[in-house]
Amino acid sequence: MIDLSNKNALVTGAALGIGKGISKVLAEQGANVVVSDIDLEGAQRTSEEIVKSGGQSQSACLDVTSPDAAQSLLSDLLEQLGQIDIVVNNAGVVGADGWxxxxxxxxxxxxxxxxxxxxxxxxxxxxxEGSMKERKQGKIINIASIASRQGSPSIPHYNASKAGVVSWTQSHALQLAPYQINVNAICPGLLWTPLFEHLIGRPDFLDNQALEGLTGRQRFEKIIELGTPMQKEQTPEDIGKLAAFLASDDAHNITGQAINVDGGRRMN
Ligand SMILES: NC(=O)c1ccc[n+]([C@@H]2O[C@H](COP(=O)([O-])OP(=O)(O)OC[C@H]3O[C@@H](n4cnc5c(N)ncnc54)[C@H](O)[C@@H]3O)[C@@H](O)[C@H]2O)c1
Incomplete structure (x- = not known):
């Protein structure tokens, strides 16, 4: 069993979707989870759900695009909690409003x-990283995507950003290896979250006759049927379980990796 008790974790973009699932799983394994999001009310809701089911959690507002806001939140958390052991960088979008x-x-x-x-x-x-380097321990987990693995004609900006996350993960892992800090990425496959509901609604997304006339959810299921060998969707909890393992002491020798959780849709 994974034991994250006495660990403090910060998860970004955790009001809903994958970040929410990751926060819940980390809390189930004993971590005290700081649920952060640009949407503070949403973060508070996730945090309250965790506490109601017996976990430890608090919420915070964080817009990850601001280095000052990130620095300021980390300073406050370090003062309050003493240490941050785990960071899951999950916040992600496919474009500006109305993309x-x-x-x-x-x-x-x-x-x-x-x-x-x-x-x-x-x-x-x-x-x-500064506080983790001082303690010579820490786990950083970056949520990339199977979109990191291959280009796409319809959302090239998203794919490029996610390929960048994998590259950054490798560079940061090399920088922090001398401090025994592990930096890894998870590449989720296809999850029915608000992000994917918007993506599937785009008329040009995966231009395929087999998808014509289907509802969003039916299109999603068809895409899985056509290209996921294990013929099933992934869930936020699936991603949370790998995050929990990578955040645990058992993963001390794994760094600079990007691991697909996608039912075999991509193999690399
Ligand atoms: N859904 C999928 O199939 C899928 C597949 C692969 C990778 N991913 C990645 O997983 C992560 C989570 O995706 P999701 O599907 O749960 O998305 P989502 O849209 O359901 O949730 C994203 C969360 O990020 C928050 N957010 C947006 N901008 C932010 C900012 N500037 N600062 C902080 N928080 C911000 C949103 O408020 C929201 O709570 C993203 O990085 C996404 O690219 C998703």
Whole structure:
């Protein structure tokens, strides 16, 4: 069994979707979880659910695009909790507001995606690394995507940002290896979260006759049927379980890796 008791974890973008699932699983394994999001009310709801089911949690507002905000939250948490043992950089988007209505990503879509998905990971990682280096321990887990593994004609900005997360994970793992700090990435496959509900609604997404006339959820299931060898969707809890393992002492010799949780959709 994974034991994360006496560990403090910070999860970004954890109001809903994958971040929420990761927060719940880390708390179930005993961690005290700081649920953060740009949407403070959503973060508070996730945190309250964790506490109601017997876990330890608190919430915080964090826009990951701001290095100052990341630094300030980390300073407050370190003062209050003494240490942050685990960071899960999960916050991610596919574009600026209304991106799902644009066939071609706008300049704003590119900037927003890079600012949140890539710079956001870097901002929070740099804000926490100093305290982890002092203690010569810590686990940083970056949520990339199977979109890191291959380009796409419809959301190239998203794929580029996620490939950047894998590259940054390797660089940061090399920088922090001398301090016994592990930095890894998880590449989730297909999850029915608000992000994917928008993605599937785009008329040009995976232009395929087999998807014509289907509802969003039916299209999602068809895409899995057509390209996921294990023929099933992934859940936030699936991602949380790998995050919990990578956050545990058992994973002390794993660093700089990007691991797919995708029912075999990508194999690399
Ligand atoms: N859903 C999928 O199939 C899938 C697959 C692979 C990877 N991912 C990745 O997993 C992560 C979570 O995705 P999801 O599907 O749960 O998305 P989601 O849209 O359901 O949730 C994203 C969360 O991030 C928050 N957020 C947005 N901008 C933020 C900012 N600037 N600062 C802090 N928080 C911010 C949102 O408020 C929201 O709570 C993302 O990095 C996404 O790219 C998702």
């Amino acid at each position: 799902w209505e644009r066939k071609v990503p706008s300049e704003d879509d590119w900037d927003t995606v890079l600012a949140i998905n890539l710079r956001g990971v870097v901002n929070v990682s740099l804000a926490v």
